[in-house]
Amino acid sequence: xxxxxxxxxxxxxxxxxxxxxxxxxxxxxxxxxxxxxxxxxxxxxxxxxxxxxxxxxxxxxxxxxxxxxxxxxxxxxxxxxxxxxxxxxxxxxxxxxxxxxxxxxxxxxxxxxxxxxxxxxxxxxxxxxxxxxxxxxxxxxxxxxxxxxxxxxxxxxxxxxxxxxxxxxxxxxxxxxxxxxxxxxxxxxxxxxxxxxxxxxxxxxxxxxxxxxxxxxxxxxxxxxxxxxxxxxxxxxxxxxxxxxxxxxxxxxxxxxxxxxxxxxxxxxxxxxxxxxxxxxxxxxxxxxxxxxxxxxxxxxxxxxxxxxxxxxxxxxxxxxxxxxxxxxxxxxxxxxxxxxxxxxxxxxxxxxxxxxxxxxxxxxxxxxxxxxxxxxxxxxxxxxxxxxxxxxxxxxxxxxxxxxxxxxxxxxxxxxxxxxxxxxxxxxxxxxxxxxxxxxxxxxxxxxxxxxxxxxxxxxxxxxxxxxxxxxxxxxxxxxxxxxxxxxxxxxxxxxxxxxxxxxxxxxxxxxxxxxxxxxxxxxxxxxxxxxxxxxxxxxxxxxxxxxxxxxxxxxxxxxxx
RNA sequence: GACUCGGUAGCUCAGCUGGUAGAGCACAACACUUUUAAUGUUGGGGUCCUGGGUUCGAACCCCAGCCGGGUCACCA
Numbered sequence: 001x002x003x004x005x006x007x008x009x010x011x012x013x014x015x016x017x018x019x020x021x022x023x024x025x026x027x028x029x030x031x032x033x034x035x036x037x038x039x040x041x042x043x044x045x046x047x048x049x050x051x052x053x054x055x056x057x058x059x060x061x062x063x064x065x066x067x068x069x070x071x072x073x074x075x076x077x078x079x080x081x082x083x084x085x086x087x088x089x090x091x092x093x094x095x096x097x098x099x100x101x102x103x104x105x106x107x108x109x110x111x112x113x114x115x116x117x118x119x120x121x122x123x124x125x126x127x128x129x130x131x132x133x134x135x136x137x138x139x140x141x142x143x144x145x146x147x148x149x150x151x152x153x154x155x156x157x158x159x160x161x162x163x164x165x166x167x168x169x170x171x172x173x174x175x176x177x178x179x180x181x182x183x184x185x186x187x188x189x190x191x192x193x194x195x196x197x198x199x200x201x202x203x204x205x206x207x208x209x210x211x212x213x214x215x216x217x218x219x220x221x222x223x224x225x226x227x228x229x230x231x232x233x234x235x236x237x238x239x240x241x242x243x244x245x246x247x248x249x250x251x252x253x254x255x256x257x258x259x260x261x262x263x264x265x266x267x268x269x270x271x272x273x274x275x276x277x278x279x280x281x282x283x284x285x286x287x288x289x290x291x292x293x294x295x296x297x298x299x300x301x302x303x304x305x306x307x308x309x310x311x312x313x314x315x316x317x318x319x320x321x322x323x324x325x326x327x328x329x330x331x332x333x334x335x336x337x338x339x340x341x342x343x344x345x346x347x348x349x350x351x352x353x354x355x356x357x358x359x360x361x362x363x364x365x366x367x368x369x370x371x372x373x374x375x376x377x378x379x380x381x382x383x384x385x386x387x388x389x390x391x392x393x394x395x396x397x398x399x400x401x402x403x404x405x406x407x408x409x410x411x412x413x414x415x416x417x418x419x420x421x422x423x424x425x426x427x428x429x430x431x432x433x434x435x436x437x438x439x440x441x442x443x444x445x446x447x448x449x450x451x452x453x454x455x456x457x458x459x460x461x462x463x464x465x466x467x468x469x470x471x472x473x474x475x476x477x478x479x480x481x482x483x484x485x486x487x488x489x490x491x492x493x494x495x496x497x498x499x500x501x502x503x504x505x506x507x508x509x510x511x512x513x514x515x516x517x518x519x520x521x522x523x524x525x526x527x528x529x530x531x532x533x534x535x536x537x538x539x540x541x542x543x544x545x546x547x548x549x550x551x552x553x554x555x556x557x558x559x560x561x562x563x
Numbered sequence: 564g565a566c567u568c569g570g571u572a573g574c575u576c577a578g579c580u581g582g583u584a585g586a587g588c589a590c591a592a593c594a595c596u597u598u599u600a601a602u603g604u605u606g607g608g609g610u611c612c613u614g615g616g617u618u619c620g621a622a623c624c625c626c627a628g629c630c631g632g633g634u635c636a637c638c639a
Contacts, residue, residue: 005608006573006590064596117597138589140574143600152575152588158631213639259638389639
């Protein structure tokens, strides 16, 4: 491994510390009794405190130094005075250990007493300090000046996401986002638990991926020798639990979808789904607006939130607009009672791309998505979706073409989706079959599996139920004013970092040829390389061992492929 | 997937018309006992993303690739 100059220096300091009898990674606990925040909030002149954290800045002025210690709750200034730390003749601990061998980023423990400096900063006068863990890599060190400007920020998104641990250390505002994320989950959980609803867990590995239309990840179970799918939704399992007699069940569900990645889509994401028996979607709308008002207040202390250029207010109640009215409002077209052909013609007139795989529901959905969706900035319930795009939703009590469904739109984006759940098992079977027909017609979004066990469960009877799903990542984006999902996930999915592989000279020769033409027949490659038999054999075996090339037998031919 | 912008020191970035690779922070050395983006002096540090090509000469121009950002498409 190639080490930078600074890394070599820090490794050398490890040795020097051990020579002086200082263990850089001590085993014993350190008896911390204050955090930086507690020391400042419960400040008393002369109070003895024991704190620990990373040393994040140092202003050395000869025999005295000011430094900043950062712990989980922030930073506090610490004052190192040579004669306080080294009351006797031996000044090694200050002169050598502190000034030379401790680096920015190191974890140290400090015993000292509180005082206030001449410039009014609450500070810990260090009486003794202990190295708790040495850091071998230099941290990026953003600095904030008197005007609040950040210099030398650690801002490159790639580095920040790949090394989130560093991001969290040096960018306090990043930590705040994740604190809020956890507050949101806690708030939602409390809201549900207070009402007596029951948090459950359902399978992530599913034999049939149901409850949504999305491409799943496929895996394989060895001893059962069957394919299993990572869940794309947990809806069908939660409804089975309503069949089983729970009045209300919810789950924070990590879902996995094998689709494109961008700033609003990560392959794994978190949804919250809740199902409540004996309710309908009207009840659920009221429940949802109360829930979000509560959550926004718990997270931000206010119902108002800023998202980009928009100010939104999560205070209940929210506007309710039917999909028909929304389309009428923004396009002037009334979808009521129209045939598929009439809808298609209207869509074309609106400048929407259509094709023959689109059914009525899809056409209406496109009209809404293209012309209406973006206009709903304040939280708005869009209700009564077309039947053939909602296969798990009960038909509307007043209009059999529609369903009792709503989505909650905020800043033109969907953050929640809810139904009066379909509990007629015969209707449900027909809807699944209609989806199969759509899939056969070429609609890649239509569900192509029928979950027979779910239908069997419904045949045992499910009470009237309303269900709600909330995209937790989207919601926290709104509550923390982040435009990108990567900012609200600790570890967003990234392409793996390419590891540098060391090749010897013969291997390089072969690999260069292989890169220009891959795959290539093995004899051709061997001839082109011009190596002796022995060298050739070593080189090609070296390349396959380092997993930069592979050799495959196709019939009688050996084929070499660069990886 | 398309378009577009970027990849230079540990971090943030500059680098002119193709002509010996730069700054600030960080690091090392010295000075400095109430500073706070501490300060002053001195010094070290580079696979200019990778591989080809053009050229007397490439961080810079051309081609291919890798990684990332943004926009769009896709994604109930």
